[in-house]
Amino acid sequence: MLKKVKYPDRGSWPNLVKRPVQDYETLEAQIKSVFEQVRLTGDEALLQFTAQFDKVELTKLLVTPEEFNAASSLIAENLKKAIQQAYQNIKTFHEAQQEEFTPVETMPGVTCWRKSVAIEKVGLYIPGGTAPLFSTLLMLGVPAKLAGCQQIVLCTPPAKDGSVHPAILFTASLLGIDTIVKVGGSQAIAALTFGTSTVPAVSKIFGPGNQYVTVAKQMAGKYGVAIDMPAGPSEVLVMADETTDPTFVAADLLSQAEHGTDSQVVLLTTSEQTLQAVEQALEDQAAYLSRQTIVTKTLNNSLGIILSSTAEMLEFSNLYAPEHLILSVKNYEQVAVGVINAGSVFLGPYSPESVGDYASGTNHTLPTNGYARAYSGVSLDSFVKKITFQHLTSQGLQQIGPHVEVLAAAEGLDAHQQAVSIRLKSLAHV
Ligand SMILES: NC(=O)c1ccc[n+]([C@@H]2O[C@H](COP(=O)([O-])OP(=O)(O)OC[C@H]3O[C@@H](n4cnc5c(N)ncnc54)[C@H](O)[C@@H]3O)[C@@H](O)[C@H]2O)c1
Numbered sequence: 001m002l003k004k005v006k007y008p009d010r011g012s013w014p015n016l017v018k019r020p021v022q023d024y025e026t027l028e029a030q031i032k033s034v035f036e037q038v039r040l041t042g043d044e045a046l047l048q049f050t051a052q053f054d055k056v057e058l059t060k061l062l063v064t065p066e067e068f069n070a071a072s073s074l075i076a077e078n079l080k081k082a083i084q085q086a087y088q089n090i091k092t093f094h095e096a097q098q099e100e101f102t103p104v105e106t107m108p109g110v111t112c113w114r115k116s117v118a119i120e121k122v123g124l125y126i127p128g129g130t131a132p133l134f135s136t137l138l139m140l141g142v143p144a145k146l147a148g149c150q151q152i153v154l155c156t157p158p159a160k161d162g163s164v165h166p167a168i169l170f171t172a173s174l175l176g177i178d179t180i181v182k183v184g185g186s187q188a189i190a191a192l193t194f195g196t197s198t199v200p201a202v203s204k205i206f207g208p209g210n211q212y213v214t215v216a217k218q219m220a221g222k223y224g225v226a227i228d229m230p231a232g233p234s235e236v237l238v239m240a241d242e243t244t245d246p247t248f249v250a251a252d253l254l255s256q257a258e259h260g261t262d263s264q265v266v267l268l269t270t271s272e273q274t275l276q277a278v279e280q281a282l283e284d285q286a287a288y289l290s291r292q293t294i295v296t297k298t299l300n301n302s303l304g305i306i307l308s309s310t311a312e313m314l315e316f317s318n319l320y321a322p323e324h325l326i327l328s329v330k331n332y333e334q335v336a337v338g339v340i341n342a343g344s345v346f347l348g349p350y351s352p353e354s355v356g357d358y359a360s361g362t363n364h365t366l367p368t369n370g371y372a373r374a375y376s377g378v379s380l381d382s383f384v385k386k387i388t389f390q391h392l393t394s395q396g397l398q399q400i401g402p403h404v405e406v407l408a409a410a411e412g413l414d415a416h417q418q419a420v421s422i423r424l425k426s427l428a429h430v
C-alpha cells in the first residue's frame with residue numbers, strides 16, 4: 001500500500017520527490033558494455049542480447065512482408081476501429097501544431113525567416129517488455145509522418161514466440177512504416193546509434209521505455225545522436241480534495257501503477273478521509289486486475305501525502321514535476337493556471353489519464369523522473385529542425401553593416417569586420 005506521510009515539513013520535500021529508480025551508475029556500466037558489443041559485432045550482438053534479455057532465439061531481426069500482411073486478419077474489427085479513431089484525433093491535434101513562418105524585415109532591406117525541415121532519419125522505440133504499446137507507435141508515427149521524415153526505423157522487442165504483436169504491425173501499416181526490427185532494450189538503442197547490417201543508424205531516437213531503454217537513450221546522446229527526452233517509467237500525481245470521488249482516483253492511480261514495478265504514483269490530498277477512502281478503493285479494485293503483482297509492488301513504492309491546502313499541493317506538485325498530473329479538486333480550472341512543471345495535465349473528474357494515453361489527441365510520450373521541469377513531451381516540433389534564413393539587399397547591408405563592423409571590432413574579430421567592410425567599400429564605388 002501507499003507510503004503515508006502527514007503534513008511533511010518543507011525540508012523533507014526534496015527527498016519525497018525523488019523517484020524509486022535504480023542507481024544510474026550501475027545501469028550505465030551494464031549498458032556501456034551492451035553498446036560496445038553492438039558497435040563491434042552488430043546484428044550478432046543483437047541476436048545474442050535478445051536471447052539473454054528477452055529469452056527469444058531469433059534467426060532474423062526484420063519483420064517479413066508475410067508477417068506484416070497477416071497482421072490485419074489477426075486483430076478484431078472493433079480494435080481496428082478504435083486504433084483508427086485514436087489515429088484521427090492524434091493527427092488532428094498534431095496537425096494544428098504546424099506553424100506558418102512569415103518573413104520579418106528587421107531593418108529596411110534585411111529580411112529574416114524560419115522554416116521547419118524534417119529530420120531525415122529517425123528511430124522509434126516501441127516498448128514491448130510487458131505490454132505491446134501500439135498506442136506509442138501512434139504517438140510517435142503520426143508526428144514523424146506529418147513532419148515528413150524520410151526514413152523511419154521502428155524497433156520493438158519480440159514476444160516470446162519471436163513475433164511482433166499484430167496490433168503494432170497493423171498500426172505501422174496504417175502509418176506507412178515498413179522497417180520493423182525485432183529488438184528491444186538497450187541493444188535496440190545501441191543499434192539505432194551505430195547502425196548494423198540490418199538496422200540503419202539514425203539521427204534522432206524517440207520513444208519511452210524502462211530504465212534500461214532510458215539510460216541507453218541518454219548514452220546515445222554521448223555518441224552524437226539526438227533523443228526526444230528521458231521518457232522512463234510512467235508516473236501520475238493526483239491532487240484530490242474532499243469533493244473527489246475516491247473510486248475515480250484509485251482507478252487513475254492503478255492505471256499508471258500497472259505499467260511496471262519501476263513506476264510511481266502519488267496522491268496528494270487535503271483530506272484524511274479521502275486518503276483512507278482511496279486506499280480502500282485501491283485494495284478493492286486491485287484485486288480484479290490482471291497485473292495485480294506489478295500493481296502491488298508499484299504501490300509499495302508510491303506515496304499518499306496529506307497537505308494543508310490546495311496551494312500547498314500545487315507547490316509540491318510543481319516540485320515533483322509529474323509526467324501526468326490529474327487535478328481532481330473542486331476549483332481545477334483555477335489550479336491549472338498555477339501548474340508550471342508537468343508533462344500533461346488532466347482537469348476535473350471526467351478526464352481520466354488513460355484517455356490521454358490512447359486517444360484524446362495529446363501525445364503520451366512525456367518526460368518522467370522530474371524532467372518535466374525542463375522538457376516538453378513529444379510533439380510535431382520534436383521531428384523537425386527550424387532552419388533560419390536571411391537575405392540582405394545592398395541597401396540593407398549599408399544600413400546594418402556599420403553596426404556589425406563596430407560589434408566585430410569590439411570583439412577583436414577582424415575577419416568578421418572585414419567580411420562587411422569589403423562589401424561596403426565595393427558598394428561605395430558603385
Ligand atoms: N514516459 C512515457 O512517455 C512512457 C510511455 C509509455 C510507456 N512508458 C514506460 O515504458 C516502460 C516499458 O517497459 P517494458 O519493460 O514493458 O518494455 P521495454 O520495451 O521498455 O523494455 C523491454 C526490454 O528491456 C530489456 N531488459 C529487460 N530486462 C533487462 C535486464 N535485466 N538487463 C538489460 N535489459 C533488460 C529487454 O531487452 C527487453 O526487450 C514502462 O516502464 C512504462 O512505464 C513510458
Ligand SMILES: N[C@H](CO)Cc1c[nH]c[nH+]1
Pocket residue numbers: 133135136233234235256323357364365366
Ligand atoms: N501511460 C503511458 C505513458 O506514461 C502511455 C501508455 C501506453 N499505453 C497505456 N499507457
Ligand SMILES: [Zn+2]
Pocket residue numbers: 234255256259354357
Ligand atoms: Zn498508461
